[in-house]
Amino acid sequence: MIELLAHLGKSTRASFSKLGRATFFLLQCLAGIGSVLPRPRLLLNQLYSVGVLSFLIISISGLFVGMVLGLQGFYILSDFGAEETLGVMVAASLVRELGPVVSALLFAGRAGSALTAEIGLMKATEQLSGMEMMAVDPIKRIISPRFLAGFLSMPLLTALFSVIGIIGGQIVGSGLLGVDEGGYWSQMQAKLDFHDDIINGVIKSVVFGFITSWIALFEGYDAVPTSEGISRATTRTVVNSAFSILGLDFILTALMFGDD
Amino acid sequence: MINRDPHPNTLISVSNLSFSRGNKKIFDDISLAFERGKITAIMGPSGTGKTTLLKIIGGQLFPEQGSVLVDGQNVHQLRRADLYTLRKRMGMLFQSGALLTDMNVFDNVAFPLREHTKLTESMIRTLVLMKLEAVGLRGAYNLMANELSGGMARRVALARAIVLDPMMIMYDEPFTGQDPISMGVLVHLIKALNKTLGLTSIVVSHDVHETAAIADYIYVISEGKVVGQGSPEEIRRSDSEWVQQFMTGAADGPVHFHYPAKDYVDDLLSSGKRY
């Protein structure tokens, strides 16, 4: 019993100290963003490896998710004779929920884990130390550009996911199941609210991009510099990002759509 | 803390330094001085903390006690910006090379120039090729860091460490993994850099002969203490058992080849039990 308590105490203290380190890391990282702006090349390189290289997985996933939504939506809506509103259903689900959440989960798996492994390996091979000795701050040179790239890519990737998903729903809906194409688009335009749906979706994706990039970079930077330590850190990035994304999604949804 | 150093000509002075890793005391109240424009060697058995000492001098690790003065500045009390300004004048050659793996040799050597100066690309090119020529790797400028052998990587790291023309340079095991020819070139290069640029050098090495040939002063450290110091001649003639053992490479003596462990026979007989 005592042992259990002692163990509990120890791990609580460890998590608090980790939280402290993570917060300090975030502050340094944010402070470093100022020195990225005069060097757009650093940012562009990262936008490419973090963002552009995620295009494919995001597009393909978006297409399939949209097509599944089209199928499922059609079967339910056709019971009520409301196939016309398929477009609204697909678009609202994507823009409000699935777009931000699924792209963030994919992003954590594709780009987040890669960032953690990259930074962890740089630490293990003394590249970060080496930079410090060359009077180059690794936070400013390595971390901040990657953070900014992750943060900026997420809303764009989310938009891509949703747009392709909506097209996927339309392909299945009007292509296969015979929903009127004009109805699909016009109902969607009429019912989707710019503020409630689109802006809220963008806010979600911005929050998820922030949190996922933070987790991924911190786990890499804080990793035990061994191959085992890096593999654990990579796992933690994916798991912690997933939890944070899903948990935050609930909270954000409750705040945004709770009172109407 | 007052600089109690006897030599006014000291660039780096380490005073009463203590440092531990976990329960293991790495340095126990150790003091060393490194003279301007001289090559000072640090020798000692593997695992005594030579690399650790360089990292403390570079301000990457913090001592528990004592101070490190570099060019009159207390490294561990400097503000971050001042520490970085100081580091621009300190070159360090890492034991592992620590090259940036996503860049080729040329960009690695150019890295400090691109980060810290506003030189034009053509000037950077000239400087980088000069330094690469000095370490014999101008022809390898196009290789990626992971395409180099260990010895080549260390020479590229050396080129990178001197590209900003620092006032001092810390070499961590520069000779390891070098064939006799590049070893000779390196020994010559370290000596030449020291002579022509007046660079203060700290060389950490196990290679007794090469080191004795270029060093002006040698510290032998073991188990957290300085066990011998002096010019190479003095060290060779030293009557300290520690120093003699180290210089002649005998397995028996006060320096233990083995990391501290329990009795060997006990350990073998107790096999099956986990530690």
Ligand SMILES: Nc1ncnc2c1ncn2[C@@H]1O[C@H](COP(=O)(O)OP(=O)(O)OP(=O)(O)O)[C@@H](O)[C@H]1O
């Ligand atoms: N990150 C670390 N965590 C814990 N202990 C460490 C760490 N790095 C080094 N040590 C310990 O500190 C001691 C000194 O290590 P250091 O690397 O300074 O030795 P060294 O003299 O450079 O050895 P070598 O000649 O083999 O390079 C060793 O006993 C090592 O076990």
Ligand SMILES: [Mg+2]
């Ligand atoms: Mg070492």
